[in-house]
Amino acid sequence: MAGLTKVSVDELRGGMSVVRFDCAGFMFEYYGKPLPSDCAKLRSFLKSNKVTYALVYEDSILPEDASPTAAIKDYIDQHPAAAEEKPPTPPKLPELTQVMSVHTEAKLMTTTMMNEARMGKMIDTKAAREMVSTLVEQCIKTPEAFISITRLKDFDNYTFMHSVNVSVLAISLAKRLGFSAKDLNNIGFAGLMHDIGKMGVPESILNKPGKLDGPEFEIMKQHTVKGYNYLKAANITEESILQAVRCHHEKSDGSGYPDGLMEAQIPKFAKIISIADVYDAITSERVYSKGMMPAEAIRTLFSWSGRHFNDALVKFFISIMGIYPAGTLVMLDSGELAIIMWPNKKDPMRPKVLVITGPDMAHLDEPFIFNLSSYNARTSTPYKSVVSALNPQDFNINVNEVIAKYLIGNEEEAEEEAAAEGSEKNPLLRQRSAKE
Numbered sequence: 087m088a089g090l091t092k093v094s095v096d097e098l099r100g101g102m103s104v105v106r107f108d109c110a111g112f113m114f115e116y117y118g119k120p121l122p123s124d125c126a127k128l129r130s131f132l133k134s135n136k137v138t139y140a141l142v143y144e145d146s147i148l149p150e151d152a153s154p155t156a157a158i159k160d161y162i163d164q165h166p167a168a169a170e171e172k173p174p175t176p177p178k179l180p181e182l183t184q185v186m187s188v189h190t191e192a193k194l195m196t197t198t199m200m201n202e203a204r205m206g207k208m209i210d211t212k213a214a215r216e217m218v219s220t221l222v223e224q225c226i227k228t229p230e231a232f233i234s235i236t237r238l239k240d241f242d243n244y245t246f247m248h249s250v251n252v253s254v255l256a257i258s259l260a261k262r263l264g265f266s267a268k269d270l271n272n273i274g275f276a277g278l279m280h281d282i283g284k285m286g287v288p289e290s291i292l293n294k295p296g297k298l299d300g301p302e303f304e305i306m307k308q309h310t311v312k313g314y315n316y317l318k319a320a321n322i323t324e325e326s327i328l329q330a331v332r333c334h335h336e337k338s339d340g341s342g343y344p345d346g347l348m349e350a351q352i353p354k355f356a357k358i359i360s361i362a363d364v365y366d367a368i369t370s371e372r373v374y375s376k377g378m379m380p381a382e383a384i385r386t387l388f389s390w391s392g393r394h395f396n397d398a399l400v401k402f403f404i405s406i407m408g409i410y411p412a413g414t415l416v417m418l419d420s421g422e423l424a425i426i427m428w429p430n431k432k433d434p435m436r437p438k439v440l441v442i443t444g445p446d447m448a449h450l451d452e453p454f455i456f457n458l459s460s461y462n463a464r465t466s467t468p469y470k471s472v473v474s475a476l477n478p479q480d481f482n483i484n485v486n487e488v489i490a491k492y493l494i495g496n497e498e499e500a501e502e503e504a505a506a507e508g509s510e511k512n513p514l515l516r517q518r519s520a521k522e
């Protein structure tokens with residue numbers, strides 16, 4: 087279960103979810119719900135009622151000021167579209183299945199490409215660029231579904247799946263910053279290729295089930311420069327792509343590699359890719375570490391901002407991922423367990439979820455999608471809301487498997503829904519059926 091933490095009344099902030107106060111029997115309309123953003127009056131009210139501290143869900147504590155600040159101003163000035171945050175559109179099942187299909191195609195292509203690189207062959211950069219252009223199109227068409235799908239991981243093919251996820255997350259962040267379509271394509275390509283140099287690292291080091299020793303780590307670190315050289319040899323001429331691959335392990339405080347660059351020297355694309363890279367890595371299960379829950383990963387990323395990452399970019403990243411990102415296992419106030427499919431930025435406690443158990447926590451034969459922000463028309467109150475984030479391992483639940491099983495089981499239904507709405511069928515699916 088998500089932990090509880092004690093905060094003084096003065097520390098109460100918007101979004102925090104209070105479980106109880108130090109005053110027994112105190113009636114409070116926001117128990118279990120996010121506090122409103124302006125808490126000043128609420129704090130005075132609580133103090134006047136002799137409340138001194140509250141127990142709140144740790145997961146509900148939002149980073150201080152996740153909105154644009156002066157530090158981000160430069161980015162907004164350069165990319166005016168970054169300031170416009172459009173409200174998320176409600177998700178549709180066909181969108182998820184379409185995106186999953188594109189994601190699978192991208193993983194297959196990346197696997198082939200990287201294996202060819204390991205064998206010393208020159209990769210087909212044209213095919214990779216075409217794949218990235220499909221990813222960019224999908225990001226523009228269905229941004230929320232696009233980012234959700236990065237929760238799909240593949241334990242046995244980590245490097246390949248990770249490359250696709252980094253590309254997807256980097257495109258999403260760059261889109262949020264208002265980058266041009268050309269830049270989105272270049273950053274997506276750099277994201278897909280960021281670890282291509284690892285194909286020049288011995289597999290005994292790459293797949294070592296444990297921490298690397300000093301000399302091994304030195305060899306691993308060479309993947310940045312190897313990647314740069316490899317892409318140059320493959321006739322990639324854009325310096326922005328080459329530098330993004332070379333510098334994706336540089337850190338703002340100069341402690342990164344290969345060149346120990348400081349914040350101002352690190353290329354913009356590399357800064358974006360490093361955030362996407364670390365987020366996907368820490369949320370993935372590896373031989374030597376269990377993956378973090380998305381909400382925990384967001385907090386970890388935030389704690390490293392400024393030292394490792396550009397803090398403004400981390401804030402933008404949090405703004406697209408939400409405090410309870412897609413793939414988070416949550417408990418609803420009804421007692422049911424559910425997986426967040428679509429975060430709700432306006433009301434983080436009421437996203438669109440996949441309900442997987444009944445109120446008695448017995449697994450459902452047929453999980454179903456439910457929009458927590460829908461209201462009961464009779465009572466004008468929401469049906470249910472999220473109470474807290476849970477660790478899937480505590481409940482023996484494999485989130486990725488549950489999502490994949492649900493999407494595959496409903497692919498046909500999704501196609502029908504798409505056809506009924508007149509939306510275009512996924513071109514990749516269309517290509518496949520034409521071949522069949």
Ligand SMILES: [Fe+2]
Nearest residue numbers: 280281334335
């Ligand atoms: Fe890397």
